């Protein structure tokens with residue numbers, strides 16, 4: 001099937017527009033669909049693309065389906081959502097889903113946002129944990145270095161400090177349930 | 181403040197004039213989406229899970245109240261009428277998503293009406309802060325402080341790489357939607373609006389017209405960031421701000437041009453709009469928005485000087501259909517009855533705001 005907008009490329013995305021004449025369904029190529037992705041809500045009168053419908057379309061595009069593992073279908077251990085559910089609703093089920101479907105979601109995030117890496121605010125408490133993690137990494141490097149130099153007394157000090165911090169991190173985790 | 185006051189009040193601080201760049205920028209808003217770890221997102225949650233979210237958020241409110249030094253109204257969407265929900269939506273105090281299924285949907289609204297925290301909207305927690313004029317930085321700081329206060333007391337879903345985890349991947353990362361609402365009569369009447377609408381997607385922004393109709397343009401537009409991942413909140417806000425600054429400059433230039441090239445015509449249209457609002461006996465909502473756009477332009481250009489600019493915000497609130505139905509305590513008013521009531525309300529408001537009126 002050819003793209004309804006350009007009529008040149010193969011249509012891979014199905015979208016639904018809600019316009020003055022009711023629902024208008026379109027099959028689009030990836031290039032043309034990308035335009036809708038950036039411009040989900042048109043400011044012009046009566047030309048709104050329903051976000052939900054659009055997502056339903058983009059998530060169930062043929063290219064994504066190929067990414068699903070053959071055979072048994074992966075589901076989220078916490079909420080039971082399958083990737084197929086997500087393709088149908090455009091909505092994620094819970095925070096654990098993001099971990100479960102990370103592999104499938106990352107290319108999608110790059111398509112939506114042009115990036116898959118968060119660069120904004122970090123919550124203070126998780127931020128504290130991040131800092132703790134980084135400290136432990138630094139200490140581990142120092143530990144390796146000390147062992148190489150056969151400075152065993154120093155190494156033992158680093159080892160104890162690492163254990164202490166790891167215990168602290170474990171405790172914080174325990175107090176909050178799973179990290180996710 | 182009682183729920184009744186919340187419904188009937190016609191003033192919203194962030195619709196007041198006199199804010200930063202208030203001749204063009206009506207208001208600024210920051211919205212943050214947050215979720216709790218492990219609990220299924222509202223679209224996949226049963227009543228039990230929704231109740232858990234409600235309970236957890238309830239517990240965070242006292243510390244927010246203390247931190248901000250002002251009380252919050254707690255509105256359970258299941259326990260107010262459908263009409264009251266519509267009034268809150270008209271006033272932009274809640275989103276329409278909150279009332280699709282009212283069970284365990286809560287809105288906490290600050291006494292000054294600048295802050296709404298919603299439980300079980302599309303995400304577990306939505307924080308929105310709205311300020312008059314062009315003031316995104318302040319709104320972001322306020323929203324972020326409330327976020328900190330909540331994060332201090334509950335376990336938020338956050339991933340080191342993907343950021344704040346949201347029900348819809350389009351909000352992922354910062355979970356932030358920054359927006360400004362602009363009044364652009366100069367660009368609309370000079371037919372320059374399309375070029376701005378067409379340019380916005382390339383800038384990662386969305387432009388949407390609010391209220392009004394094709395025949396009766398309200399000239400009110402909301403501009404917001406579309407991307408939420410890969411840039412910091414400050415960068416997203418800067419991007420929006422620089423575009424808004426340009427639009428403001430274009431709008432002012434367009435107003436100047438209108439006045440320069442067709443002053444008599446502009447003045448005539450503005451006064452006719454004002455006259456209609458002052459004396460009409462029946463007004464549709466669309467007609468009100470169309471006339472109000474011209475009156476607001478007249479106020480900003482100091483062409484109309486016999487009424488205080490504060491009438492504009494009051495008419496935007498008190499001229500709405502659900503507001504009027506609720507005010508009349510009759511949700512079954514016919515369209516004609518509502519239009520007559522609207523005209524009466526508009527006349528009363530304009531009279532009350534007249535400057536130097538004889539007693």
Ligand SMILES: [Zn+2]
Pocket residue numbers: 003004005006007008009028029030031032033
């Ligand atoms: Zn195409």
Ligand SMILES: [Zn+2]
Pocket residue numbers: 076077078079080081093094095096097098
């Ligand atoms: Zn899940």
